[in-house]
Amino acid sequence: MERFVKYMDRIKAEDELKIKTKSSVLxxxxxxxxxxxxxxxxERPADQGVFKKRILVGLSTIAAxxxxxxxxxxxxxxxxxxxxxxxxxSIELGINAFNRVVSAEGINEDGEMLLEHFKVANxxxxxxxxxxxxxxxxxxxxxxxxxxxxxxxAQAASEEKSLQLQTVISGRVETLLDDMxxxxxxFADTGTLEQRKEARKMGISAGKYKMLSYxxxxxxxxxxxxxxxxxxxELIEEANQLINQFGSGGxxxxxxxxxxxxxxxxxxxxxxxxxxxxxxxxxxxxNQSDINEDNEQNQGEDTESKSDPGxxxxxxLKNEGxxxx
Amino acid sequence: xxxxxxAEETVSAAIEKYADMxxxxxxxxxxxxxxxxxxxxxxxxxxxxxxxxxQEERHQKAWLCRVTYNKCKDMNKSVWSRRTVSIxxxxxxxxxxxxxxxxxxxxxxxxxxKNLIYLHYFEGLTIPEIAEITRQKTNTVYSQLRRARGKLKxxxxxxx
Numbered sequence: 001m002e003r004f005v006k007y008m009d010r011i012k013a014e015d016e017l018k019i020k021t022k023s024s025v026l027x028x029x030x031x032x033x034x035x036x037x038x039x040x041x042x043e044r045p046a047d048q049g050v051f052k053k054r055i056l057v058g059l060s061t062i063a064a065x066x067x068x069x070x071x072x073x074x075x076x077x078x079x080x081x082x083x084x085x086x087x088x089x090s091i092e093l094g095i096n097a098f099n100r101v102v103s104a105e106g107i108n109e110d111g112e113m114l115l116e117h118f119k120v121a122n123x124x125x126x127x128x129x130x131x132x133x134x135x136x137x138x139x140x141x142x143x144x145x146x147x148x149x150x151x152x153x154a155q156a157a158s159e160e161k162s163l164q165l166q167t168v169i170s171g172r173v174e175t176l177l178d179d180m181x182x183x184x185x186x187f188a189d190t191g192t193l194e195q196r197k198e199a200r201k202m203g204i205s206a207g208k209y210k211m212l213s214y215x216x217x218x219x220x221x222x223x224x225x226x227x228x229x230x231x232x233x234e235l236i237e238e239a240n241q242l243i244n245q246f247g248s249g250g251x252x253x254x255x256x257x258x259x260x261x262x263x264x265x266x267x268x269x270x271x272x273x274x275x276x277x278x279x280x281x282x283x284x285x286x287n288q289s290d291i292n293e294d295n296e297q298n299q300g301e302d303t304e305s306k307s308d309p310g311x312x313x314x315x316x317l318k319n320e321g322x323x324x325x
Numbered sequence: 326x327x328x329x330x331x332a333e334e335t336v337s338a339a340i341e342k343y344a345d346m347x348x349x350x351x352x353x354x355x356x357x358x359x360x361x362x363x364x365x366x367x368x369x370x371x372x373x374x375x376x377x378x379x380q381e382e383r384h385q386k387a388w389l390c391r392v393t394y395n396k397c398k399d400m401n402k403s404v405w406s407r408r409t410v411s412i413x414x415x416x417x418x419x420x421x422x423x424x425x426x427x428x429x430x431x432x433x434x435x436x437x438x439k440n441l442i443y444l445h446y447f448e449g450l451t452i453p454e455i456a457e458i459t460r461q462k463t464n465t466v467y468s469q470l471r472r473a474r475g476k477l478k479x480x481x482x483x484x485x
Contacts, residue, residue, distance in 0.1 A: 003427050012348065013347065021340055175399075
């Protein structure tokens with residue numbers, strides 16, 4: 001591995017990368033109010049256009065106020081996109097046109113109870129997601145050993161917007177899990193507003209509805225009623241088995257392509273975790289049996305020496321005899 | 326010392342000290358420079374925000390290794406991740422063909438195996454230290470490293 005070390009030793013962070021990084025970090029801290037303007041301005045490269053950005057932010061705030069004044073509170077409080085979360089607590093957040101959370105609903109009993117502990121109104125979707133996951137973790141819903149699945153599903157007016165929303169949310173949740181030093185699997189997917197409507201009629205989350213709809217395309221015998229109470233890890237494993245059995249799922253394959261990929265990747269992760277745990281148990285058993293064997297051997301040797309002291313004395317006499325010759 | 330200077334100094338010092346290590350992890354895990362920039366910005370911002378609890382150097386290093394690797398994993402999962410580049414587009418030239426073949430074999434390994442190989446052989450971390458960083462049991466890391474080494478040996482054996 002000497003060649004590997006030699007090669008890797010030649011890899012260095014470029015000066016431009018270091019300068020850019022320092023500038024971006026200080027900029028982010030400034031935006032958050034952590035670093036005084038003087039320091040930030042000293043570090044800012046000429047082309048970042050912060051003043052332009054600040055003016056644009058100012059304009060959008062004015063625009064929001066005008067909308068409120070003209071269109072009224074009703075417009076502000078109307079969700080135009082949604083995110084569902086299934087850990088075991090199952091909740092749905094409604095997001096308005098200004099990218100602010102304006103509704104939060106528990107879809108199952110655990111979800112309702114959890115929502116009583118925190119507020120997400122007017123937070124950004126990412127901040128709200130973070131608050132929810134933190135609360136779920138501190139209430140013991142996330143095992144921390146990688147076995148928990150956090151299923152996230154974003155539904156918006158277009159596929160592109162759903163995907164954007166889902167990416168932002170799942171990215172924040174993954175980052176939060178790192179910060180909390182907690183392992184969990186994030187299963188992120190998108191859905192349509194139509195699917196969300198159907199899901200809510202049936203009293204399940206849009207994420208679960210999409211998963212069950214997908215499973216139904218693979219095996220028409222699967223109904224939502226049958227599986228509505230199952231948890232996501234079970235659904236994922238079942239879906240993965242169906243994929244192995246039935247393949248791409250026929251006519252609706254394109255609509256469920258992301259779901260299929262996520263199911264296969266997540267099922268692999270779940271299997272990996274299970275295999276690792278089993279190997280650890282096997283290794284522990286091996287270690288224990290090695291230790292037991294050693295102990296038995298040691299005991300055996302002790303017993304032998306105690307029961308036949310003459311053996312060693314006889315050997316010593318023989319040696320002494322040899323020495324004298 | 327006021328808070329303002331402290332932030333700038335903390336960030337500068339961290340970048341000076343650990344940028345090369347972060348760059349190496351990115352080299353093994355990512356495929357283009359735009360993703361590398363994103364990871365750098367994210368990792369060092371988080372480092373500053375958590376610097377209060379990272380007093381000792383070994384904690385700082387362990388934390389950075391873990392967070393950088395996880396961030397690279399996120400980048401690779403993201404639908405916005407850019408297309409791959411071939412190994413011939415890499416900036417660091419090879420000294421000879423053996424080196425090129427070895428690095429190509431390493432880069433073909435899984436993200437977890439590449440990370441293990443790097444932490445053990447380049448950073449010189451022990452198995453228990455790696456287990457702490459990757460949040461796994463020591464036995465698991467031992468088995469994974471043995472398998473990764475075996476795979477690499479077999480592949481280099483086939484090539485030679």
